[in-house]
Amino acid sequence: MINAEFLMLLGGSGAFLMTLYWVRVRELRERYAITWLAVATLLFLTGLFPDALKYVARQAHLSDPALVLFLALAAIYTNSFFVSVTLTKHYRWNVRLTQQMALLEERLRRLEDRKASGEP
Numbered sequence: 001m002i003n004a005e006f007l008m009l010l011g012g013s014g015a016f017l018m019t020l021y022w023v024r025v026r027e028l029r030e031r032y033a034i035t036w037l038a039v040a041t042l043l044f045l046t047g048l049f050p051d052a053l054k055y056v057a058r059q060a061h062l063s064d065p066a067l068v069l070f071l072a073l074a075a076i077y078t079n080s081f082f083v084s085v086t087l088t089k090h091y092r093w094n095v096r097l098t099q100q101m102a103l104l105e106e107r108l109r110r111l112e113d114r115k116a117s118g119e120p
Contacts, residue, residue: 005050012044035082039075 019036022028028036046053057067 005047008043008047008050010047012040012042012047015040015043032083035079042071 023033057064
């Protein structure tokens, strides 16, 4: 019979291998892979040592499912936040590049017009 610990071991191993594969084929940047590898490792360790999760739940005065839900939501929130920050940086970089390209195109157009009219 499959239990939760076995599923966590299997899920952690699968997530770890999948993350390494996507980094290897250059579809996932190393910057993001670190977060996913940490999540996979945590999942794997939780499957190996389920009593540690129960101990943390007791210390936090939470039930096991409530603690798992809290940790999962915290991981999702943290990852989403950092992805949003990265997207914002890329958006600003794209705006800057677009503005520079427009200025260069205008400069090129003026040089071509000047050359076509015979000006030095």
